[in-house]
Amino acid sequence: MNDRVPVPPARAARVRDTTINLTHGSGGRAMRDLIEDVFVSTFDNPALAALEDQAVFPLVSLAAHGDRLAFTTDSYVVDPLFFPGGDIGTLAAAGTVNDLAVCGATPLFLSCGVVLEEGLPVDTLRRVAASMQRVARAAGVAIVTGDTKVVERGSADKLFINTAGIGVVRAGLSISARHARAGDVVLVNGYLGDHGAAILVARQQLALEADLQSDCRPLNGLVAAMLDACPDIHCLRDATRGGVATVLNEFAQASGVAIRIREVDVPLREAVKGACEILGLDPLYLANEGILVAIVPPEDAARVLAAMRAHPDGRQAAAIGEVEPGPAGLVVLHTGFGGQRVVDMLVGEQLPRIC
Template identity: 65%
Template sequence: MSTVIATDPGAGHLAPPAHRTITMAHGGGGRAMRDLVADLFLPAFDNPALAVLEDQAQLDPGGLAVPGARLAFTTDGFVVRPLVFPGGDIGKLAVCGTVNDLAVGGATPLALSCAVVIEEGFDLVLLAGIVASMRAAAAEAGVSIVTGDTKVVERGAADGLFITTAGVGVVAPGVALSAAAARPGDAVLVNGPLGDHGATILVARGDLALETELQSDCRPLNGLMQALLRAAPGTRCARDATRGGVAAVLNEIAGSASVGIRLVEETVPVRPAVRGVCEILGLDPLHLANEGTAVAIVPADEAGAALAAWRAHPYGAGARIIGSVAEAPRGRVTLRTSLGGERLLDLPLGDPLPRIC
């Protein structure tokens, strides 16, 4: 017997189905899988490219017809635990993460794919909520989910749900962001407080007896990046500071451009709750993951305009200039502490918080 799932595509809520959990039949390519796709995913992600149900999405080249435009393409997998956390869930994370990878490269996102690996026994109401979250995040970013795939694995084989998304976008002529382009004298900007996502996930796992009002910063950054490029067309590069945090991003840039990067601790925005979690566990906020925090390197003469543009955007109200690019030490990032000393801000040895995205 097939499992018919009635959904409200706007909210992603399920009417009482014949079965309330995923079964192996939902990944078998038969009627149960067809009904799952038709009654849950298609209404939520509805768009012309998806509706034809071919084995591939065919897209209008749009901006690619402009001489000098380039295609951007990225992919990412998401295995966060817990699946739902303050400020988001794995679905929102999957959409925002892929949109942001395109956006910080200067691309306008066009379309996403979505592949899900679902564990047998997974709750269908929870799945519907995650799908609705993906729909909302995609709508906010102005991007469509145009193709996908569904697989089901046995109990215990997937820890609930894994999602892989890929995205394509268009880089406009004249936009060429690269970590290797950073130059001495450039300013280092962030669009808001650091470490919110990593600290939120850690507290949400319940391993610490802490109660906080922290929320993940999970959000799409394409609008923020477009504002930056309009205000500061000479922007050298940008990165979304996910795993490894701002420290990992800046070390990558310093190495690629063979420059030094100097930060000033007093200018680095960190919420007191995040700082408290880090002090308890001996972590550095600059090593914690973010899912809605961009780091940008801009020429000094455009830094004021860039900062003003970010602060005028809802996702950049807390933007700061946190440092500058220097000649030396080449390939290194240093932090001037509030006590007046200076320390090396190196890459973390390993991942202090696994399964964060």
């Protein structure tokens, strides 16, 4: 994925300023021109084009997708705004889609709230909006409502984004961190730590020859394929801040089970291993933006793994461990040297401002 997003042609050249100023958040003509030029023309759907204070949809159209509503929200403050494989807009759209997908929901609608610092280049905002739309289109969702605020220079760091998402959960699904059972198999869909390592490189903390790219991507298509193979997936979560280690601890604690994973089966790029060795980081705690962890019944594990590997977002999928009866809340790693160590919940922050 190219980190430079082409700017789509605006429907009307309304904004002539090259940088954001306080009038763009005043609620007047300048603000409306910015919204229509950058957001309405880019996101391009009837619900947003109406420019009401909300987007309204018939309940019957939602019920066609399932029997429960899923609603989530998240805020994005990554530094730098643009990094190999994506940018803050890619994160915002994909992250919210994924939070819906991992509960078994079909993502349908997103909101986009932005906090802009005075002096931000308008073209930067255009690039970010284009990234959000590209991800939304790939995920089959629409960005239908939003909000814009402008703060004085020095009161924020360029651009913050908040997104909320609405989806509908398939009938009959019951996915929860509380549902892991002894004998279940732990699956991941690909290489761990790519996003965290890409941010390190983008901050020029490392000089690596490898072309590391963030794994930022919407995972709702992959999740749908997994659920088609096995509607009885017990636990499912995307491994963002805190990485796979934190997700496994959340599962173990919520379900009152132990989880054992095998280091030799954990998919890692050599470049990520090298980065972690240089900086003394554990790749199990590195943030991901396109990696999920699934806990599935043992009799269904091979079928789910095959479905994952058949999907573009799961070609490097692997079974990395199993669930055991106890000790409750414990996660243990069997190392490549034949030893074992406890993998605790992340304490502190390995890398701040990462998503």
